[in-house]
Amino acid sequence: MTSTTSVSHDLGTTGPLLDGTWPNRTSAGETDHIDPATARVNGTVLLSGPEEVDAAVAAAKAAFPAWRAASPDERRCILQRVEESMRKRVPELGRLNTLELGAPLSTSAALAHLCAGWFGYYAGWADKIEGVTIPPSPRMVPGLDYTVPEPYGVIGVILTWNGPIMSVGMKIAPALAAGNCVVVKSPELAPFTVARFAEIALEAGLPPGVLHVLPGGPEAGDHLVRHPDVAKISFTGGIPTAKKILDAARHTLKPVLLELGGKTAALVFPDADLDAAVTEAVRSCFTLSGQGCNLTTRLLVHREVYDRVVRSTADAAAALPVGDPFDRRTALGPVIGKAAHERILGVIERAAEDSRVVVGGRVPDRVGLAPRIRDGYFIEPTVLADVDPHSEVGRQEVFGPVLSVMPFDSEEEAVELANSTPYGLGTVVQTRDVSRVQRMVPLLQSGTVLVNGASGQPPGAPFGGYKSSGYGREGGREGLYEFLQTKNVFIRA
Numbered sequence: 001m002t003s004t005t006s007v008s009h010d011l012g013t014t015g016p017l018l019d020g021t022w023p024n025r026t027s028a029g030e031t032d033h034i035d036p037a038t039a040r041v042n043g044t045v046l047l048s049g050p051e052e053v054d055a056a057v058a059a060a061k062a063a064f065p066a067w068r069a070a071s072p073d074e075r076r077c078i079l080q081r082v083e084e085s086m087r088k089r090v091p092e093l094g095r096l097n098t099l100e101l102g103a104p105l106s107t108s109a110a111l112a113h114l115c116a117g118w119f120g121y122y123a124g125w126a127d128k129i130e131g132v133t134i135p136p137s138p139r140m141v142p143g144l145d146y147t148v149p150e151p152y153g154v155i156g157v158i159l160t161w162n163g164p165i166m167s168v169g170m171k172i173a174p175a176l177a178a179g180n181c182v183v184v185k186s187p188e189l190a191p192f193t194v195a196r197f198a199e200i201a202l203e204a205g206l207p208p209g210v211l212h213v214l215p216g217g218p219e220a221g222d223h224l225v226r227h228p229d230v231a232k233i234s235f236t237g238g239i240p241t242a243k244k245i246l247d248a249a250r251h252t253l254k255p256v257l258l259e260l261g262g263k264t265a266a267l268v269f270p271d272a273d274l275d276a277a278v279t280e281a282v283r284s285c286f287t288l289s290g291q292g293c294n295l296t297t298r299l300l301v302h303r304e305v306y307d308r309v310v311r312s313t314a315d316a317a318a319a320l321p322v323g324d325p326f327d328r329r330t331a332l333g334p335v336i337g338k339a340a341h342e343r344i345l346g347v348i349e350r351a352a353e354d355s356r357v358v359v360g361g362r363v364p365d366r367v368g369l370a371p372r373i374r375d376g377y378f379i380e381p382t383v384l385a386d387v388d389p390h391s392e393v394g395r396q397e398v399f400g401p402v403l404s405v406m407p408f409d410s411e412e413e414a415v416e417l418a419n420s421t422p423y424g425l426g427t428v429v430q431t432r433d434v435s436r437v438q439r440m441v442p443l444l445q446s447g448t449v450l451v452n453g454a455s456g457q458p459p460g461a462p463f464g465g466y467k468s469s470g471y472g473r474e475g476g477r478e479g480l481y482e483f484l485q486t487k488n489v490f491i492r493a
Contacts, residue, residue, distance in 0.1 A: 020208025027051040036102035040195035060181035063209025072127035079123035081204035086116035102333040118169030121459035122177040151179035152231035161187035189223030193214035222367035257472035262425030265298040272430035290401040341377040344400030424466030
């Protein structure tokens with residue numbers, strides 16, 4: 001176990017950003033923020049309700065004409081300044097993220113860098129939004145036919161708690177580059193990093209009414225979705241909440257972008273670099289203590305190398321340092337809170353009835369933890385072998401540090417197992433056989449296929465899912481055009 005370091009752990013108070021100001025009182029009251037590493041209160045959150053949502057949407061609607069009319073150069077320069085300011089404040093943003101989520105400090109800093117990267121990427125798109133000219137047909141009325149991409153207006157963004165600073169980059173940067181104004185419902189479990197980002201954006205020159213941040217619960221989110229002046233919703237989170245959002249959105253027929261859960265499988269064939277495959281699977285699964293939608297949570301291994309891979313995976317997971325997220329050696333911090341802690345341990349207990357717990361599965365020995373964090377919500381990195389692919393842990397998202405390992409005997413079986421869950425966010429294929437890759441990629445039902453390892457999610461790569469993992473794309477050109485609608489213009493000759 002790792003030890004603690006000397007650092008202030010007080011988050012202070014945060015609340016909504018409304019039209020460039022920070023009210024000191026809100027209609028929905030306030031709540032304590034609990035540090036996942038200590039289980040103690042370390043901050044206060046002023047919660048937004050329908051009243052704050054109405055005020056934010058009205059201000060965003062009023063700011064939209066000027067922001068839309070701003071020259072592409074102006075929007076580009078502002079977003080570039082946001083990127084530069086965020087780069088300078090990565091240590092601060094990383095610290096806030098760690099205090100909110102319990103994520104290791106190195107992971108938090110990497111997420112802040114990713115966010116800055118998306119702002120730089122979409123700054124470059126701001127002056128490259130172009131339509132097309134439609135060729136004339138000899139049988140049609142002659143004239144000029146062309147398209148104009150236009151912003152929607154006010155975009156409602158609903159963030160999840162497990163990586164809010166990353167979602168800020170993927171959602172807010174392209175929406176602003178396209179000329180929209182944004183109202184963000186930040187998660188009540190993790191609002192501090194998003195609030196600090198908003199301050200940085202204002203300091204960098206973003207006009208006050210263009211971006212609003214509202215920490216709040218389900219009532220605020222529901223009101224934002226139903227608001228008639230919100231033109232589109234972008235949501236990251238779970239399937240049950242997504243269904244509620246779709247039900248609320250039907251009243252105004254607004255489009256919704258959904259980035260939902262996943263049950264990513266890594267398929268390991270005998271010709272793969274097995275050491276690299278194990279390292280990649282363990283790194284991916286236990287990032288953020290397994291609390292990520294596209295982390296590798298299933299390891300499908302050819303029976304020929306199954307026992308070897310299980311042993312190596314268990315050894316690698318057992319070697320991961322668990323402890324204080326502010327210690328640079330820590331690989332796994334706590335899970336987000338008490339409810340998640342109890343739920344994940346329950347999943348492991350049920351899974352142990354018909355699979356083999358190779359390593360982990362328990363709360364770490366508190367004697368080995370530094371005194372400051374002995375009450376925190378820690379769970380050992382857990383590897384389960386011989387998992388039934390149709391079981392709860394084999395099919396459903398755990399959102400905790402649990403890796404399920406299961407064997408296969410053929411390519412066909414590997415594809416069937418990979419596709420056997422309701423999700424379709426990502427798949428990893430570990431093999432040196434290029435022909436195998438070409439055979440398998442068209443058969444895998446997922447929005448991303450990674451061959452022999454992850455790319456690190458570059459901002460130019462589109463990200464999104466198939467099936468119950470949602471629809472729409474974030475990142476890349478596709479992510480920009482999610483926030484644009486196309487107008488066709490015909491001028492008769």
